[in-house]
Amino acid sequence: MNWLIPVLIVVVIVAIAGIYLWSTYNSLVTFKVRVDEAWSDITVQLKRRADLIPNLIETVKGYAAHEKSVFENVTKARAETLSAQGPADASAAENHMQTALKSIFAVAEAYPQLQASQNYLQLQGELVDTEDKIQASRRFYNGGVREFNTKIQVFPNHLFARNLGFSERDFFEVADSAAIAEPPRVQF
Numbered sequence: 308m309n310w311l312i313p314v315l316i317v318v319v320i321v322a323i324a325g326i327y328l329w330s331t332y333n334s335l336v337t338f339k340v341r342v343d344e345a346w347s348d349i350t351v352q353l354k355r356r357a358d359l360i361p362n363l364i365e366t367v368k369g370y371a372a373h374e375k376s377v378f379e380n381v382t383k384a385r386a387e388t389l390s391a392q393g394p395a396d397a398s399a400a401e402n403h404m405q406t407a408l409k410s411i412f413a414v415a416e417a418y419p420q421l422q423a424s425q426n427y428l429q430l431q432g433e434l435v436d437t438e439d440k441i442q443a444s445r446r447f448y449n450g451g452v453r454e455f456n457t458k459i460q461v462f463p464n465h466l467f468a469r470n471l472g473f474s475e476r477d478f479f480e481v482a483d484s485a486a487i488a489e490p491p492r493v494q495f
Contacts, residue, residue, distance in 0.1 A: 331468075342448065342476055354389070356434065356438070359434050364382070364411070366424065367415055377411055384400065384407040385407075387399075387400040388401070394476070445479050449480075452478050459475055
């Protein structure tokens with residue numbers, strides 16, 4: 308009978324450790340899925356914006372055909388956005404897209420008849436709406452990454468999280484945060 312108490316203590320300790328590992332693993336999976344979902348939201352909004360860009364270019368191109376380099380830069384930035392593979396690539400593409408959009412809106416400001424075009428105004432409104440959604444999706448993604456990375460880094464999780472296949476995720480950051488603080492707008 309004297310051996311029963313130590314055996315029960317060992318069994319309880321092993322059970323507690325197992326339950327802790329099980330619950331920690333499940334919470335890490337939950338955070339990982341949230342981060343993946345948030346990244347998916349970002350890619351959906353980036354794709355939506357990329358789909359709007361050709362329409363915007365064609366509308367502006369009719370008024371400003373001699374501004375060829377502006378349209379080429381926007382097209383390159385669009386292709387870069389569509390081919391981005393992760394947060395780091397998407398961040399670099401985002402910087403180029405913001406610069407390209409600013410240049411196309413600068414061209415548009417020089418053409419009053421373009422600014423009065425209903426098609427242009429509708430496209431611009433949709434683009435501003437999409438930029439707002441990208442910014443919201445980015446905040447949601449970065450919040451999920453923060454929670455996930457914190458969960459991985461805290462003690463004792465950091466002792467076994469990597470062995471279970473979990474690694475820290477990159478934040479979706481842009482080099483020039485002032486460039487994306489607000490969506491591109493044209494002042495009439």
